Amino acid sequence: MKILISGASVAGPALARLLHRDGHQVTVVERAPSLRRSGWAIDFRGAVFEVLEELGILAEVRAHATGMTGTDLLDAEGNRVGELPAEVFSGELEVPKRELTRILHAHTANTVRYVFGDSINRIDQDDNGVRVGFELAEPDTYDLVVGADGIYSVVRRLVFGPHAEAVHHLGRSGAGFSTANHLQLDHRGALWQIPGRRMSYMYSAADPARMSANVFFTTDSPALDLLGRDEQEQAVRERMADVGWLMPRLLEDMAAASDFYFFSTAQVRIDRWSAGRVVLLGDAGYCASPSSGLGTSQALIGASTLARHLAQSGTDHTKAFEGYEREMRPYVTENQEIGVEGAKRLAG
Structure with a gap:
């Protein structure tokens, strides 16, 4: 089948690799002009390691482990008052998100068509296919369209409805950026508790001269x-x-x-993840919130599950989409509950 995926972060390229393996013709469209280099360090836990093996990238991903040793707890004046073990933030394996994105792109660049700097602006479908319009490229027709384009998915908005109906805010927002390693952190994090339900999490891993800083605060909406x-x-x-x-x-x-x-601590909750020949994957369909710590694992497991059901169902995409959602729903529901509890802890 000829399949279009919107989004070139994690879920999209992972699915593209598996779909190409199964004989499909895949195009990935990404509105950013190139691969994104920002984002958290991401951690992996549990069943996702089987997906990394399936993708053939586990050893390469492990080579970029941050090797964190734990997190110091700081009071309002920056004094150390305790610590957390590395597993709290780093899981079983933690890597910079930019490295995972780069690895997935490198493993698909020669077999999947990537279009950067463009975005979908129209989707019309019938029993025979999906007619897709783009901001820059000429319209084209596909057998299936996958929205893997994040919490503010263009595909979801065009097919399933406005963001306000799907995105549910959990009361926390913040910003992240790189800076000089002011705290002299060495493969370690620092969680700074700031009065007024605010905090900052800072860590340094690969580059001893730099650290990542994230500041969080309460907000009423995303x-x-x-x-x-x-x-x-x-x-x-x-x-x-x-x-x-x-x-x-x-x-x-x-x-x-x-x-x-x-970023904001928000979840995507909708009744169905597919409509006709269009299906949602990862944060676009079921974001559990950054406070869950499971978004990347969920996206990769979702990609593997969707690819498997498409392979098992042949040309019957309806059966594939139903099987994918039936299998993933309990896992997503559990992760979203974890996300809600995590947001409550962040809010203090």
């Missing part, structure tokens, strides 16, 4: 996610304006960071 960087930075400054110790320096560094990103 609306900031859809604004530009200037507005997002201003929101961070407003929420952190009265914080001393390291925060003034972090705010200065944030403005100069080339890898700034903004």
Whole structure:
């Protein structure tokens, strides 16, 4: 089959590799001009290791392990008051997200067609196929379309309805960026508890001169996610304006960071993950929130499950989509419960 995947982060390229293995013709469209280099370090736990083996990338992924040794707990003045074991944040294996994205792209670049710097703007389907319009490219027709384009999925909005009906905010937002290693962290993290239900998590792994800084604060909605960087930075400054110790320096560094990103603890909850010949994968269909710590594992397991059901069902995509959702729903429900509890802990 001729299949279009929207999204070139983790879920999309993973599915593309498995679909090509099974004989499908795959195109991946990504609105970013190139591979994204920002994002958290991501951790893996449990069944996802079988998927990394299936993809043929487990050994390569392991080579980029952060090797974290734990996390120091800091009070408002930056004094160490305790510690957490490495497994709390790093799971069984932790790697920079940019490395996983790079590895998946490298393993698919010669067999899958990638289109960067473009996005879907129209989807019309019937019993014979899906007619897709693009912002830049000429329209084309596909047998199936997969939305693997994140929590604010264009595919989901066009086919399933507005973001407001699917995205459920869990009360926390924040920003992440790289900065100088002000705390001299060595394969270690620091969780800074800031009065007013705010905190910062900082860590350093691969580069001893640099650390990743993430600041979190309570919010009423995820609306900031859809604004530009200037507005997002201003929101961070407003929420952190009265914080001393390291925060003034972090705010200065944030403005100069080339890898700034903004995020919210939010979930995607919808009644069905497929409509006709269109299906959702990963955060686009069932984001469990960053507070779950399971988003990447969920995306990879979802990709493997969807590919397997498509292979088993032949040309009957309806049967494949139903089997995929039936198998994944209990796992996703459990992860989303973990995400809710994690957001409550973050909120203090």
